Amino acid sequence: MAAPRERPGVEVRVRAAAVLDAVLHGGRSLKAELAQALPTLPDPRDRALLEAICFAALRNRHRFDAALGAWMPRPLPRRDAPLRALLHVGFAQLDALALPAHAAVAATVEAARASGRTHQAGLVNALLRRAQREGLPAADADAAWPDWLRAQVRADWPQDADAIFAASAVPGPTWLRVNRARTGVAEYAQRLHEAGIDAHAVDGLPDALRVDDPVSPLAMPGFAEGDASVQDAAAQRVADALSPPRGGRVLDACAAPGGKSAHLLERDPTLQLTALDVDARRLRRVCDTFDRLGVGADARLLAADATDTASWWDGTPFDAILLDAPCSATGIVRRQPDVLLHRRATDLAALVALQARLLDALWPLLAPGGRLLYATCSVLQAENAAQAAAFLERHADAEVAPLGDDFGRASGPGRQRLPGDEGMDGFFYLVVRKRDAA
Structure with a gap:
C-alpha cells in the first residue's frame, strides 16, 4: 500500500497548508513560498491546484476565520497554526474553488494525518463536513483589509472605494504581452486558440492579449522560448x-x-x-x-x-x-x-x-x-x-x-x-x- 502522502491529491494539500502557514503565521511572501513549493510537484495539474488553493484561501481568510470562530468552542492555540492553515485549505476547495466535496474532504483529512496530525483528523473532517452542509459565512469585500488601510482607501476614493475592494477580492484576467520581435499578436492568438486557450486583442494595447480563463503560462505555446510574457x-x-x-x-x-x-x-x-x-x-x-x-x-x-x-x-x-x-x-x-x-x-x-x-x-x-x-x-x-x-x-x-x-x-x-x-x-x-x- 502506498504511504498516505503518496495518495493522489494528498501531497498537494500538505504543501498548500505549508505555504499558507508560512504566509499567514510566518510573515512570508506568497510569491516566495510558491516559488519554492511549485517545482516540487512534477504534475502541472498539481501545481495549478496548489496555486489556486493558496490564492483562494488568502482572498477569503476573513470568512474562513469567521467560520472557525463560530464553529469551535475556543480559538485555536498558536501551536495549532498549521492546523488553521490546513482548514483554510479545505474551506478553499469547498467554497471558492467548488471542488467535488468527497474528494476534497478525504484528501484534506488524509493530509492532516500525513502532516503528523492524526489526532486532529476527526476535527478536520467534522469542520469540513459542516462547511459542506452549511456553507461559509458571507462577508463584505473590504473585510480582509486592515482597518487603517480600509479607512485610507475610503478617504482617498470615497466614490470608488467599494469598487476597489470588490475588484481586489476576485481574480483578474491573465494579460499576455506578445514579443513582437518574435511573432505577431494575431499569429500568437491563433496559436493559443489551437492549444485550446481563448485569447483576444484589445484596442489601444498593441502588444496585449487578454485571457479570461485561468491558464498556466507553461501551457502556452512558445512561452518558454520567449514568444510571450505574463504582464498586466x-x-x-x-x-x-x-x-x-x-x-x-x-x-x-x-x-x-x-x-x-x-x-x-x-x-x-x-x-x-x-x-x-x-x-x-x-x-x-x-x-x-x-x-x-x-x-x-x-x-x-x-x-x-x-x-x-x-x-x-x-x-x-x-x-x-x-x-x-x-x-x-x-x-x-x-x-x-x-x-x-x-x-x-x-x-x-x-x-x-x-x-x-x-x-x-x-x-x-x-x-x-x-x-x-x-x-x-x-x-x-x-x-x-x-x-x-x-x-x-x-x-x-x-x-x-x-x-x-x-x-x-x-x-x-x-x-x-x-x-x-x-x-x-x-x-x-x-x-x-x-x-x-x-
Missing part, C-alpha cells in the same frame, strides 16, 4: 507612457523582475538600457527574463542603490528614466492577496519618503528635454497624486507631459487606474519632462 495591461502601458527616443539612453531604476525593461527592448532593441536594482538576487531575475525573451544582450545590469548615484552613474545623462517605485502594492491585491497581511500603517510614511528620495536623486541624471516616468501599483494618494505634486513643487525645471484617458482618470498631475478598470490592475502614471536649458 496596466504595466504594459509603461512603455507607451515613457516612449523613449529610438536608440536612446534609458534607465530603469528599480528594474526587477525585468518585465518593463524587456518590453522596452522588445520594441526597440537599439536602446542603450541600464537596468538597476538594489537587490542582487532580484537582479538575476532580470537576467533570466532577458535571456528567455532574447533581449538585452548589450544592456548594462547593475546591483546598486538608485539613490546613491555617485556609486554607479557614469555621468552621461539619460534620455528617459523609468522609476517604477517601491510602493504599498494596494493596486494589485487581487494578484498578491498577502499584501493585506503584511502591510503596516508605519510602512506608508517610509515608502513615501523613499519614493521622494528616489525622485530627487534621479532627476539630475535626466538630460534636458528628457522624460521621467514615475509609476506605482498603488491606489493611495500619498504615494501618487500627492507625491507627484510635491515633486513638481521641488523642481521648477520639471513640467508635466500630459497622458490621455487610456492611462486612467486624471489624478493630480498624473493618471490613476483603479483595480478592475477595463480588467486592469491599479496603477499610477506621471510623466515629467525636463525643460531645456535657457
Whole structure:
C-alpha cells in the first residue's frame, strides 16, 4: 500500500497548508513560498491546484476565520497554526474553488494525518463536513483589509472605494504581452486558440492579449522560448507612457523582475538600457527574463542603490528614466492577496519618503528635454497624486507631459487606474519632462 502522502491529491494539500502557514503565521511572501513549493510537484495539474488553493484561501481568510470562530468552542492555540492553515485549505476547495466535496474532504483529512496530525483528523473532517452542509459565512469585500488601510482607501476614493475592494477580492484576467520581435499578436492568438486557450486583442494595447480563463503560462505555446510574457495591461502601458527616443539612453531604476525593461527592448532593441536594482538576487531575475525573451544582450545590469548615484552613474545623462517605485502594492491585491497581511500603517510614511528620495536623486541624471516616468501599483494618494505634486513643487525645471484617458482618470498631475478598470490592475502614471536649458 502506498504511504498516505503518496495518495493522489494528498501531497498537494500538505504543501498548500505549508505555504499558507508560512504566509499567514510566518510573515512570508506568497510569491516566495510558491516559488519554492511549485517545482516540487512534477504534475502541472498539481501545481495549478496548489496555486489556486493558496490564492483562494488568502482572498477569503476573513470568512474562513469567521467560520472557525463560530464553529469551535475556543480559538485555536498558536501551536495549532498549521492546523488553521490546513482548514483554510479545505474551506478553499469547498467554497471558492467548488471542488467535488468527497474528494476534497478525504484528501484534506488524509493530509492532516500525513502532516503528523492524526489526532486532529476527526476535527478536520467534522469542520469540513459542516462547511459542506452549511456553507461559509458571507462577508463584505473590504473585510480582509486592515482597518487603517480600509479607512485610507475610503478617504482617498470615497466614490470608488467599494469598487476597489470588490475588484481586489476576485481574480483578474491573465494579460499576455506578445514579443513582437518574435511573432505577431494575431499569429500568437491563433496559436493559443489551437492549444485550446481563448485569447483576444484589445484596442489601444498593441502588444496585449487578454485571457479570461485561468491558464498556466507553461501551457502556452512558445512561452518558454520567449514568444510571450505574463504582464498586466496596466504595466504594459509603461512603455507607451515613457516612449523613449529610438536608440536612446534609458534607465530603469528599480528594474526587477525585468518585465518593463524587456518590453522596452522588445520594441526597440537599439536602446542603450541600464537596468538597476538594489537587490542582487532580484537582479538575476532580470537576467533570466532577458535571456528567455532574447533581449538585452548589450544592456548594462547593475546591483546598486538608485539613490546613491555617485556609486554607479557614469555621468552621461539619460534620455528617459523609468522609476517604477517601491510602493504599498494596494493596486494589485487581487494578484498578491498577502499584501493585506503584511502591510503596516508605519510602512506608508517610509515608502513615501523613499519614493521622494528616489525622485530627487534621479532627476539630475535626466538630460534636458528628457522624460521621467514615475509609476506605482498603488491606489493611495500619498504615494501618487500627492507625491507627484510635491515633486513638481521641488523642481521648477520639471513640467508635466500630459497622458490621455487610456492611462486612467486624471489624478493630480498624473493618471490613476483603479483595480478592475477595463480588467486592469491599479496603477499610477506621471510623466515629467525636463525643460531645456535657457
